[in-house]
Amino acid sequence: MRGFTRVRRRVVNVVMLGLTAVATGLTIAVLFFILGYLAWKGGSSINLAFFTELPRPVGEAGGGMGNAILGSAKMLGIAACVGVPVGLLAGIYLSEFASTPAAFAVRYATDLLNGVPSIVIGIFAYTILVLPMKHFSALSGGVALGIIMIPIAVRSTEGYLRAVPGSLREASLALGATRASTIARVVVPAASRGIVTALMLNLARVAGETAPLLFTALNSQFWSPGVTQPTASLPVMIFNYAISPYEDWHRQAWAAGLVLLALVLVANLGARAVLGSRARTT
Amino acid sequence: MQSGPVTAPARVSFIRRLRQGDQIAYLLTFAFAGLVVLVTAWLAWELFANSALPRDKFGLPFVWTQAWDPVQGDFGALGFVYGTIVTSVLALVLAVPLGIAVSVFLSELAPPKVSEAMALLVDLLAAVPSVIYGLIGIYVLVPLVRDPIAPALQATVGRLPGIGRLFSGPVYGVGYLTAGLILAIMVVPFIVSVSREVLMAVPREQREAALALGSTQWESTWNVVLPYARVGITGGVFLALGRALGETMAVTMVIGNRPELSGSLLAPGYSMAAVIANEFTEATTDLHLQALIEIGLVLFLLTMVVNALAQVMILLTTSRATSH
Numbered sequence: 001m002r003g004f005t006r007v008r009r010r011v012v013n014v015v016m017l018g019l020t021a022v023a024t025g026l027t028i029a030v031l032f033f034i035l036g037y038l039a040w041k042g043g044s045s046i047n048l049a050f051f052t053e054l055p056r057p058v059g060e061a062g063g064g065m066g067n068a069i070l071g072s073a074k075m076l077g078i079a080a081c082v083g084v085p086v087g088l089l090a091g092i093y094l095s096e097f098a099s100t101p102a103a104f105a106v107r108y109a110t111d112l113l114n115g116v117p118s119i120v121i122g123i124f125a126y127t128i129l130v131l132p133m134k135h136f137s138a139l140s141g142g143v144a145l146g147i148i149m150i151p152i153a154v155r156s157t158e159g160y161l162r163a164v165p166g167s168l169r170e171a172s173l174a175l176g177a178t179r180a181s182t183i184a185r186v187v188v189p190a191a192s193r194g195i196v197t198a199l200m201l202n203l204a205r206v207a208g209e210t211a212p213l214l215f216t217a218l219n220s221q222f223w224s225p226g227v228t229q230p231t232a233s234l235p236v237m238i239f240n241y242a243i244s245p246y247e248d249w250h251r252q253a254w255a256a257g258l259v260l261l262a263l264v265l266v267a268n269l270g271a272r273a274v275l276g277s278r279a280r281t282t
Numbered sequence: 283m284q285s286g287p288v289t290a291p292a293r294v295s296f297i298r299r300l301r302q303g304d305q306i307a308y309l310l311t312f313a314f315a316g317l318v319v320l321v322t323a324w325l326a327w328e329l330f331a332n333s334a335l336p337r338d339k340f341g342l343p344f345v346w347t348q349a350w351d352p353v354q355g356d357f358g359a360l361g362f363v364y365g366t367i368v369t370s371v372l373a374l375v376l377a378v379p380l381g382i383a384v385s386v387f388l389s390e391l392a393p394p395k396v397s398e399a400m401a402l403l404v405d406l407l408a409a410v411p412s413v414i415y416g417l418i419g420i421y422v423l424v425p426l427v428r429d430p431i432a433p434a435l436q437a438t439v440g441r442l443p444g445i446g447r448l449f450s451g452p453v454y455g456v457g458y459l460t461a462g463l464i465l466a467i468m469v470v471p472f473i474v475s476v477s478r479e480v481l482m483a484v485p486r487e488q489r490e491a492a493l494a495l496g497s498t499q500w501e502s503t504w505n506v507v508l509p510y511a512r513v514g515i516t517g518g519v520f521l522a523l524g525r526a527l528g529e530t531m532a533v534t535m536v537i538g539n540r541p542e543l544s545g546s547l548l549a550p551g552y553s554m555a556a557v558i559a560n561e562f563t564e565a566t567t568d569l570h571l572q573a574l575i576e577i578g579l580v581l582f583l584l585t586m587v588v589n590a591l592a593q594v595m596i597l598l599t600t601s602r603a604t605s606h
Contacts, residue, residue: 009498009501010498012498012500013498013499013500013501016500016504017387017391017499017500019383020383020384020386020387020390020391021387021391023379023380023383023384023387024383024384024387024388024392024400026380027380027384027404027407027470027474028400028403028404030407030467031403031404031406031407031410034410034414034415034418037418037422038414038417041421085314086314086317086318088314089310089311089313089314089315090311090314090315090317090318092311093311093312093314093315094315096311097307097308097311097312098315102312102315105319106315106316106318106319109318109319109321109322109323110318110322111589111593112322112586112589113318113321113322113325114589115524115528115585115586115588115589116325116528116582116585116586117527117528117529117530117555117581117582117585118528118530119528119530119555119558119559119578119581120325120329120528120578120581120582121325123328123329123332123558123562123574123575123578124324124325124328124329126562127328127332127575128324128328147321147325150318150321151318154315154318178303178304179304179307180303180304180306180307181303183307184307204409205409207411208409208410208411208412208413208414209411210411210412210413210530210531211412211530211531211555211559214559214562214563215562215563218563235411235413235531238413238414238417239413239416239531239535242413242416242417242420242421242535243420243535250421253417254417257413257414257417260411260413260414261410261411261414264409264410264411265406265409268405268406268409269406272402
């Protein structure tokens with residue numbers, strides 16, 4: 001009886017621990033499956049035309065997503081103009097100046113904003129920009145993406161600034177520097193590598209956002225000059241092409257998916273290589 | 283007036299200017315930090331202000347009324363709230379055991395370097411854009427559910443009394459089950475990233491004590507380490523729930539987009555985020571548009587509560603782990 005129990009306990013031990021290994025293998029396999037499947041389905045449709053030409057009408061083979069790639073780049077530029085200064089300066093405030101109650105309010109708001117679903121941020125951008133301007137625009141899409149960037153930009157900046165040793169600040173102050181110049185010339189440069197990498201990761205993250213663009217930037221089959229017209233973007237293009245009934249468009253959707261995923265993964269791996277094991281995106 | 287010593291005042295004003303530099307830096311960063319608070323409050327206000335029409339017309343029962351008729355102007359969100367909750371809960375039912383198993387493997391079994399590398403790969407899953415999950419969902423998961431998965435479920439669990447009703451009715455491939463499956467894959471990284479950290483924060487003595495008393499490694503993990511980390515893991519689960527509730531693209535692409543309630547997980551349904559994504563640009567009346575914005579408001583409040591719970595729980599365990 002006792003021997004049986006001991007054997008059973010050993011078997012349970014091995015089986016359960018084995019299952020945790022299987023679970024880990026399965027989860028990681030999903031990542032490689034997604035990568036492999038996209039490469040298989042989309043790889044053959046990627047050529048120079050994909051990056052430079054406009055989408056062709058249904059039935060005409062060829063064409064590309066040049067306008068969507070440019071549109072995504074344009075909106076990421078606008079997003080950076082919104083998210084980077086707010087994230088940096090609010091992060092500096094939290095790390096260097098904040099008094100307890102004010103810091104609590106800012107951190108609370110940041111966490112709250114971080115939890116807001118991206119589609120709800122899209123509604124916000126719609127009501128503050130699309131409604132008054134009376135049409136869809138790259139500007140509203142970019143602002144929506146920028147707002148999505150803010151919470152993580154604030155918290156990552158704060159984190160990297162806090163990691164700068166206090167003795168560095170004290171040394172600078174002891175040499176007669178003001179707090180402002182200590183921050184600008186000692187603290188921020190010391191943390192700059194982490195901050196810049198975190199911002200790049202943040203941009204890569206919003207580059208894949210689709211939901212907030214659906215009714216802010218909308219979509220377009222043409223080049224969209226300026227920032228006040230409906231503008232195509234890679235994620236929205238993938239969505240529209242994926243749910244369309246046309247075989248040609250499905251191929252383009254896979255190719256666009258591959259480009260987008262490659263971009264996001266390269267940014268992630270690059271960032272981690274720069275930062276080492278300290279990097280965390282979530 | 284200019285006869286006095288010039289240098290002294292100049293030096294004072296120089297120092298003052300420096301002090302003002304500090305003031306400027308303080309005020310500038312304070313303004314931007316305030317902006318974050320302002321934007322968050324403004325967002326809540328915009329959602330509230332722009333959903334006045336349906337709030338006046340339908341009141342609070344909007345949330346639990348089943349109606350969606352843009353032509354007649356009759357709106358109720360129950361079908362969408364139901365779909366969001368069913369898919370999210372289903373996702374958690376699948377993702378929680380999987381996520382905890384992965385974090386146990388990474389924190390208890392794998393050597394540190396392997397654990398780091400694998401945690402990075404799991405983190406990369408979280409970086410995959412949701413529209414790509416949707417793409418895989420439409421062309422890989424939906425056919426799989428239509429053919430082997432759903433019929434197999436109907437032939438096995440579907441025959442059980444009670445629970446079998448969850449798998450009744452015709453199989454379309456799209457539906458709550460498919461959406462739940464894709465959401466499960468998407469939220470596993472969130473559960474793992476929190477749980478792994480919480481498990482690693484469990485003091486080594488806890489494990490050693492259990493092993494010294496004769497536990498197997500699994501018994502020490504199951505009876506001692508996991509209970510110790512319970513609250514923190516729950517926090518990670520709530521974080522994942524917050525993500526699942528607001529997830530839009532992947533769900534929109536596989537849930538079937540039919541605003542009806544169904545007891546069967548295999549039936550097509552709809553979710554709050556999906557209806558906003560699909561109908562926002564097509565809404566022709568103000569009432570329809572504002573009803574969609576009110577759904578956004580409900581979603582905002584729901585995720586706010588869930589995320590707040592997650593934060594509290596994660597804080598509770600991290601502070602306990604450090605105080606030990």
